[in-house]
Amino acid sequence: MSDLSTWFQVLLLGLPATLIATVGGIALTVVLSFVAGLALLSPSRTVRVVSRIYVEGLRGTSEVVQLFWIFFALPVLVGFQIVPIWAGVLVLGLNHGAYGAEIVRGAVQSVPRAQYEGALALSLSPAQRMRRVILPQAVVEMLPPAGNLFIQLLKSTALLSFVFVQDVTRQAHDVLIPAFNPYVFPILLLTLAFYLVLSLLITAGMRALERVAGRRLGRVAVGVG
Amino acid sequence: MTWDWNYVADVLPALLDGLRITVIATLLGSLVALVLGLVFAVLMRGPAPVRVVVRALVEFVRSTPLLVQVFFLFFVLPQFGVTLGALVVGVIALGLHYAAYNSEVYRAGIEAVPRGQWEAATALSLPRSRVWTGVVLPQAIPRVLPALGNNVISMFKETPLLIGIGVLDIVGQAREAGNTTFRYVEVYTIAGLLFLVLSYPAALLVRRLERRVVGT
Amino acid sequence: MIVFEGVEKRFGDNVVLSDLDFTVASGEHVTLIGPSGSGKTTILRLLMCLEAVSDGVIRVGGRPLSHMEKGGRLVPADEKHSREVRKHIGMVFQQFNLFPNMTVRGNLVEAPTRVLGLSRDEADARAVELLDLVGLAEKIDEHPSRLSGGQQQRVAIARALAMRPDVLLLDEVTSALDPELVAGVLKLLREIGETTDITILCVTHEMGFARDFSHRVMMFDGGRIVEDAPPEELFTAPREPRTQEFLRAVLGR
Numbered sequence: 001m002s003d004l005s006t007w008f009q010v011l012l013l014g015l016p017a018t019l020i021a022t023v024g025g026i027a028l029t030v031v032l033s034f035v036a037g038l039a040l041l042s043p044s045r046t047v048r049v050v051s052r053i054y055v056e057g058l059r060g061t062s063e064v065v066q067l068f069w070i071f072f073a074l075p076v077l078v079g080f081q082i083v084p085i086w087a088g089v090l091v092l093g094l095n096h097g098a099y100g101a102e103i104v105r106g107a108v109q110s111v112p113r114a115q116y117e118g119a120l121a122l123s124l125s126p127a128q129r130m131r132r133v134i135l136p137q138a139v140v141e142m143l144p145p146a147g148n149l150f151i152q153l154l155k156s157t158a159l160l161s162f163v164f165v166q167d168v169t170r171q172a173h174d175v176l177i178p179a180f181n182p183y184v185f186p187i188l189l190l191t192l193a194f195y196l197v198l199s200l201l202i203t204a205g206m207r208a209l210e211r212v213a214g215r216r217l218g219r220v221a222v223g224v225g
Numbered sequence: 226m227t228w229d230w231n232y233v234a235d236v237l238p239a240l241l242d243g244l245r246i247t248v249i250a251t252l253l254g255s256l257v258a259l260v261l262g263l264v265f266a267v268l269m270r271g272p273a274p275v276r277v278v279v280r281a282l283v284e285f286v287r288s289t290p291l292l293v294q295v296f297f298l299f300f301v302l303p304q305f306g307v308t309l310g311a312l313v314v315g316v317i318a319l320g321l322h323y324a325a326y327n328s329e330v331y332r333a334g335i336e337a338v339p340r341g342q343w344e345a346a347t348a349l350s351l352p353r354s355r356v357w358t359g360v361v362l363p364q365a366i367p368r369v370l371p372a373l374g375n376n377v378i379s380m381f382k383e384t385p386l387l388i389g390i391g392v393l394d395i396v397g398q399a400r401e402a403g404n405t406t407f408r409y410v411e412v413y414t415i416a417g418l419l420f421l422v423l424s425y426p427a428a429l430l431v432r433r434l435e436r437r438v439v440g441t
Numbered sequence: 442m443i444v445f446e447g448v449e450k451r452f453g454d455n456v457v458l459s460d461l462d463f464t465v466a467s468g469e470h471v472t473l474i475g476p477s478g479s480g481k482t483t484i485l486r487l488l489m490c491l492e493a494v495s496d497g498v499i500r501v502g503g504r505p506l507s508h509m510e511k512g513g514r515l516v517p518a519d520e521k522h523s524r525e526v527r528k529h530i531g532m533v534f535q536q537f538n539l540f541p542n543m544t545v546r547g548n549l550v551e552a553p554t555r556v557l558g559l560s561r562d563e564a565d566a567r568a569v570e571l572l573d574l575v576g577l578a579e580k581i582d583e584h585p586s587r588l589s590g591g592q593q594q595r596v597a598i599a600r601a602l603a604m605r606p607d608v609l610l611l612d613e614v615t616s617a618l619d620p621e622l623v624a625g626v627l628k629l630l631r632e633i634g635e636t637t638d639i640t641i642l643c644v645t646h647e648m649g650f651a652r653d654f655s656h657r658v659m660m661f662d663g664g665r666i667v668e669d670a671p672p673e674e675l676f677t678a679p680r681e682p683r684t685q686e687f688l689r690a691v692l693g694r
């Protein structure tokens with residue numbers, strides 16, 4: 001039993017890195033998703049093409065390769081080394097942002113045409129139209145697929161152990177497995193449990209957001225009617 | 226200092242050999258995932274205890290990192306007397322992980338088959354196994370081929386994490402080369418391009434299939 | 442041929458059929474009429490074992506359908522027993538439910554080869570003969586999606602007949618059809634009624650058809666039989682007020 005608490009504490013030492021990578025990655029993902037997603041819908045052809053290249057390029061290559069490229073190749077080109085955890089956040093954000101961009105684009109396009117026309121009739125500026133009319137409705141559509149995307153991102157944080165980030169996975173692999181080899185079964189089960197709990201937290205958080213967003217939308221509709 | 230074509234020529238054979246391993250892992254892993262995913266999906270319509278257990282397994286597999294699952298099989302299987310090569314363990318892990326995803330895909334396809342089809346098959350007294358193989362699956366599977374195809378492509382891009390257990394796939398070869406020469410730009414750029422060159426056309430193909438399926 | 446003994450069917454707390462007793466003789470044509478939700482479809486689905494009875498016993502050809510005899514007692518039927526009894530019952534659905542992944546031929550030979558163990562040639566010969574009967578011989582290698590609703594329904598009838606059933610269940614088989622296609626299907630059913638000795642249980646809103654096709658009409662309401670009489674009697678001089686009201690509503694008189 002004391003073994004179990006040792007393992008737990010060792011894994012816990014990796015939790016901050018896993019959490020920073022997850023939260024930072026999600027934050028960057030959200031920003032990039034909106035920027036690239038709206039850019040995909042831009043009236044300017046150049047903006048659309050640039051965004052399309054970003055989306056297809058990042059979705060078309062492997063996340064591990066992206067990670068190694070930023071961690072090993074980029075320093076050669078720019079002349080300085082990025083702290084592993086931030087390299088990790090950058091890759092997680094860039095990669096999942098490309099997937100998120102498609103979610104944003106799809107959700108915005110799913111808002112009924114009449115809503116655009118209604119906003120146009122109120123002579124709102126294009127930016128106001130997007131911010132005040134279209135996005136609030138689109139966000140409700142985005143939340144369920146975003147929840148899945150964030151769980152994917154959480155799972156991808158384990159890859160950062162390849163570039164020396166001391167996350168939960170690396171704690172298990174580098175510290176616990178060599179030290180407690182006969183017990184790999186319970187140790188790795190415990191490690192998986194760590195991630196399961198984090199996944200469930202993300203799911204619960206997204207459910208709460210979906211409820212809030214749904215209610216907001218209800219209130220907006222009442223206010224307008 | 227930035228790009229050396231001679232070096233590229235030197236490492237390319239090794240990278241292509243790695244690509245071969247990546248493709249093999251993807252194909253075998255997908256085979257496992259396609260079959261096992263279907264088994265999961267069918268079991269999810271079985272009696273309550275089976276359904277609950279399979280459901281829980283699928284959720285668990287989908288909620289935890291593939292890399293840790295790979296470690297799990299790699300380190301735990303030998304303790305039960307099962308010693309397999311790293312590539313085989315990798316194929317099993319990829320297959321199991323994506324079977325969980327595919328089971329959801331199949332499930333959606335199965336649920337899209339109208340109830341009347343089940344009832345007509347039952348009314349004709351067709352045995353249960355034939356209802357599946359003759360009536361339900363032939364209608365469910367064509368609809369979900371694009372989604373299954375997307376999962377094959379996703380798996381392809383995820384195989385590099387098998388370097389964690391020493392599989393010398395494309396990234397494994399790139400890393401070996403990079404670590405001996407300390408030249409990383411070429412190897413990782415080429416590795417990335419190789420992924421792009423294979424996965425992007427595949428993705429376009431799947432999108433075309435998607436439009437055709439929607440069209441029917 | 443068919444016997445209902447104190448049959449009850451509940452969905453949760455909702456009692457759909459209660460304490461139902463009736464018999465249908467061999468070769469008899471019985472039509473069920475009644476308002477929507479009165480339980481007509483449920484009776485056919487119970488006979489087809491698509492639903493399980495909550496209480497009571499159904500017998501077909503003397504054998505209990507929902508139950509089987511084991512050591513002199515009736516115990517709930519297992520899958521094997523249900524399938525055995527069901528082999529003698531055919532059903533045609535409102536929505537045809539042809540298998541879209543098979544040709545017309547495939548639809549017709551599937552069950553005879555897989556369930557009755559006919560050879561491919563025997564089943565094929567039977568399919569050709571039945572398609573001749575329903576007037577669709579030239580469509581044998583078409584896919585169902587390329588047929589009109591009326592044609593699909595005629596294929597569905599042929600598919601049910603291919604099992605050489607003793608009992609045929611018809612649930613509003615013309616309700617999903619365009620008006621001009623209804624007559625063809627009804628004509629086919631009359632022909633089948635006249636030329637075979639199959640016991641037929643039929644739910645329909647076509648009162649004209651019910652009148653000249655059936656030997657007996659049962660009026661349902663709220664899961665009970667309100668009136669059970671020969672058609673000439675029930676349609677011209679209904680005894681029960683509920684029947685009179687219902688007929689007034691559907692016949693618009």
Ligand SMILES: Nc1ncnc2c1ncn2[C@@H]1O[C@H](COP(=O)(O)OP(=O)(O)OP(=O)(O)O)[C@@H](O)[C@H]1O
Binds near residue numbers: 452457475476478483
């Ligand atoms: N699977 C089910 N679950 C719950 N309730 C059901 C189910 N099937 C039927 N019912 C209920 O049973 C009652 C009888 O339904 P049934 O389909 O037998 O009526 P019906 O006489 O065929 O009506 P209609 O003329 O509309 O076809 C209805 O109240 C219906 O809501």
Ligand SMILES: [Mg+2]
Binds near residue numbers: 481482483613
């Ligand atoms: Mg009905």
